[in-house]
Amino acid sequence: MAVDTKLAMHVQKCVKNLTSLKITISKSDDNEEKFFEIRKKVGEVLNSLSKSEPSEDEVIQACSVLKDTVSDYNDAGDNLEIKNAARGFASIIGRIDSEKYKDFSISLMEKDIEVINFFVESAKLSPDDLMRQAWNFYNEQRYDDAFRTVFEAKEKGSLFAYYLLAMLYQEGKGVSRNAQTAYSIFLEGAQKGEISCQYQVYLYLLSGVDVQRNLEAAFKWLCIAAENQHPLAMLEYGKFLCGEGVAEYDKAFEYINKSANADVEEAKAWIGYCYEMGYGVLIDIQKAKNIYRQEMANGNKYATEFYDRLIAFESQTAQQNRWTQENNSSAQVNNQNTKKNETDDTKGWGCGCLILLAILAGILWAGYQFWYKDYKRDKDAPRTYVFADNLFMRSTAVADVEYNRLGTIPYGSELITYSEENGWAYVKANGETGYVSKDFILNAQDFQLLNGVWGNIDAKEVVATSKCRLAVLDYLKSGNLKTGSTGWQIFTKQKEMKPNSVLFPRLNNGYDNFTEFAFIIKNNENGSRKLVLYSFKEDESPVFVYSEDAPEQGDIKSISYNRWSNKYNVTYSRSNSYITQPKKEVKNVVKQESSLTISSVAFANTDYNRNIITNYGQQLYTNMQYLQPKVFYKKSAVGTTKIKLQVKIIRPDGTVIRGKTSPVDYTFEQEVNLSGTNGYIELMGWGNNEGGVYSEGDYKYEIWSEGKKLFSTIVYIKNKVDSISITAVSFANVTYDGKTLNKYGEQLYCTTQYLQSRFHYTKKKDTTEQITLQIKIFKPNGEMLSGSSSPKGFTFDQKVTLSGKSGTCTILGWGNKSGTSYSVGNYRYEIWMNDNELLSTSIVTFK
Structure with missing residues (x-):
């Protein structure tokens, strides 16, 4: 089409500017992302100009939008070419007579269709672009726009849209709050593989808030999220693997370490806790303290809690040791005084023999009652030894709970063992009595045999699980083998090094519930070596499977099993794990530290x-x-x-x-x-x-x-919610799975499993807030109930969502499955938020 000379010049300049924009933006991904908005706005301007009859106001508005967009990026100084081209484009359009906009736009489209289409298509957002825009709207609190945009992104196939869309339903932002809809969207996203959704489904099923509580399904989703490298899920899964009855410490440390590497603050503190408790690593209290201090310097509140607890425990232990020494000193003074009294009474035998006899009889009786009986009991009781890296000591014979943990006992500790019954042993360790699991202790003879098998420090660390150590012991006892420097021993590299003289293969040999356990054991007298393979039953007891003579040198590279021939094929490396390699000369490199x-x-x-x-x-x-x-x-x-x-x-x-x-x-x-x-x-x-x-x-x-x-x-930021008041609270007895045993308001008894509360609240504003409540439960004697996971100063805390000006809210229960947490009496129950007491003391009476 024909256009006048002035308009043709404008068209030529615009095409030049647009071409410059396209080339510069296309040069790198960084430019693509940084100036996406400019490209998109140019496309919108071109779309508005290409209408059949664009009005003057529409064009002026489009140009104004383009100019504003360009000015927003004035601080991007490394792309002056883009800014100049965009400004020039806007300026030229502003100089065109309004009656010629239509001719100009048609001529521009015909002049360079490739360049124009580049910008026109830019105005059509991809799913990823929509998600970036949705998160920007959300951060700017434009929740209606965020909901509209993320919904469009989901419809266009964005996997990441599920999380934000569910969050909007959960928080009631941009749409009416609907927790069930939020959960269903989280679940759909989780099933499609979105890891943040997988972790949210775990949280929903674990808490039972707004959905039916299902611990089995919750754990399944936790495992999936952890395997998919969700940072928080890896931490929670690692903490679970540290629990008694599970105790897969190597695997636990692996997941906790991955979480720490993903910059999860709590996981960084848990690395120190693993060294403190011996979870997957050798116990190293000093290293644990160093980790705590380093993280505390970075403001890690979890590290502060771990460090304060450790220092308090060490202080208490030192005080108990001083008390024991003082008692021993007092006993020696009493013995000396007794001897002096006996001498004085002998001189006055004629007048005081009866008094002397009475005093001696009293001393003997008191000594028998308060010292000799306990001494004889301890002297006659058999000794057992801990062969697990760490063993929980509990105040009651109940596992899988936090409230009764007295502490942990390290590998090799001697236990005075009073009784063994129903899988538990009642023992004394370090002057304290309690219950430990029988599965992790050995008699003196067996422990000495097992302890002698470790040829180096790494060997015990590599064979870390109790079931594998029992497999080694089973092989030693079945072959009547001796251990120690002149007997049979296991030598390994560090556990991270592969191949090694220990391997955990998965073989389809009929024992598929656990990985198998293979190890090479060496006879130190003649140098011969044996490869031994064990599997495990459902109860984790070891089952001998196979052994063969191992070559003089070589680690285990792989093991395979042929089910048709029922044969095992072992592949070895060329060198031994325990042969020290010559040290290479290492040049010292001085690292230039930042100034x-x-x-x-x-x-x-x-x-x-x-x-x-x-x-x-x-x-x-x-x-x-x-x-x-x-x-x-x-x-x-x-x-x-x-x-x-x-x-x-x-x-x-x-x-x-x-x-x-x-x-x-x-x-x-x-x-x-x-x-x-x-x-x-x-x-x-x-x-x-x-x-x-x-x-x-x-x-x-x-x-x-x-x-x-x-x-x-x-930086921890607390929720600031104005004027929440709790007007009433009632209590029920529920099971671990949430089943009601005693309804709200009914009499509660000391057999209560979990004390669950439900309260009614009022607020000034008709809004929805997610807040954290802290709970204090006090025993009749004034002592506060707490467990190892309790926050400092409280029994437990919980996040809840309060919607509307009034309503009811349920708080998780506290107790245990055995119903032994509560005794007869009046318990005080308090609800706090942000260091303010919301609920005045409420009394719960147990009969």
Whole structure:
């Protein structure tokens, strides 16, 4: 079509600018993502211009949108070509006469259809683009837009849309709250393989809130999420594997370590706990303390709790030892005084023999009652020895509960064993009595035989599970073999090294419930070696399967089984695991440390003008406006240094908070001047005037520079809910699976399994909030009930969702399956939130 010269010139310049835009944007993925909005807005402008009869107002509005979009990216300085081209395009359109818009748009489309289509298609969002936009809407609290966009992303096949869509239903944002719909969407996403959905399904089924509680199904989804590398699921699965009756410590440590590597703060603290308790690693209290201290320096609250508990335990143990020594000293003084009295009474035998006899008789009786009976009992009781890495001692013969744990007993500990009954042994260890599982202790002869089989320290660490150690013992006893430096021993590399002289193959040989256990054992007298293979029954008892002479050198590379010929084929490596390789010369490399070190960061709540609302170091709440950091630093260079810092603020769900002006992968960046060799700076705050950016949970705050992480810490933000009052509370007795035994309001008895409460609440606002409640349950004697997983100062805590101005809410039960937590008397029950008591003391009477 023919157009006038002026309009043709405009068309030519626009095509040039658009071509420049397309080429520059297409050069790299970074540009594609960073300037996606520019490309999309250009497409929208072109779409509006290509209408059959675009109005002047529509074109002016389109150009205005394009100019605003370009100005939003003025701080992206590394792409001046893009900015200039986009500005030029907008400027040219603004100079065209309104009556010629239609001719211009048609001519532009015909001039370079490939370039135009590039931008027109950009306006059509892909599922991934829709998800990015949905999360931006969600972070900006534009929940209606977020719901519309994520729903479209789900319809277009985005797997990641399930999680956000379910969250919106769960929170009642952009749509009416519907927990059942949220769960069904989580479940659908989980079944399709979305790992965040898989973890949420586990949480729903575990808590039983808004869905039927199902622990078996919950555990199944936990395993799936953990295997799919969900950070929190790996931690929870690892903690489960540390439990008594499971005790797969190697596997537990593997999952906890993976979770820690994924930057889960609690998992980092649990690494220290594993060293403290010997879960999958050798007990190393000093290493545990070092890990706790390192994490505490980074603001890890879990590490603080573990460290405080360990120090308190050591202090208590030291005090008990001092008390024992003082008692022994007192006994010696009493014996000396008794001898002196006997001498004095002998001189006055004629007048005091009866008194002497009475005193002696009293001493003998008291000594027999308070010392000799216990001494003789301990002297005559048999000794057993712990062969597991760690063994729980309990105050009662009940497993799988937290409340009765007295502590753990390490490998090799001697136990004074009073009785054995129903799978339990009543023992004394380190002056304390309690119950331990019979499955993890041996008599002196068997323990000595097993303990002598470890040819090096790594061997015991590699053969870590109790069932495998019993298999080794079974082989030694069945062959009447001796162990020790002149007998048979197992030598291994470190457990991470492959191949090794121990292998855990999965063989289809009729024992499929567990992996098999193969090991090479060496005769130190003649150098001969045997390969031995064991399987395990349902109760984990060992079953000898196969053995053969092993070559003089070589580890186990693989084992296969031919079910038709019923034969085992073992492949060996060329060298022994226990032959020390010659050390290679290692050159010392001096690592150049960064000149800047950030020692700590404190946070405050400020308004837009940086006026402090909540001072540094105080508790922050979800109505906070701007999260303001004060950064303390040290550097080697004197004088003033200018440096650009990038900050990541990561939500509790693992996503990075970002806005329109955020650099890629970060929340914001800021250029600062660092004066002197140490000091502090205040970075800009992040939030909004309405105080709606933050929800309850742990936020990770990271400071980066030049691609290196300089500092990481956790900011815990509490939910701020105004004017919640609890007007009534009632109690019921339920089973572990949630079945009601005694209805709410009925008389409760000391056989109660789990004490569950239901309360009625009122609020000022008709809103939906998810809050954390803390529960305190006090015994009749004033002692608070607690377990190893109890938060400090409380019996337990629980997240609940309160919807509307009033309603009822159920809190999880506390107790055990055996019904031995409660005794006759009045128990106090208190409900707290944010260090404020919501429920005045309520009395629960047990008969």
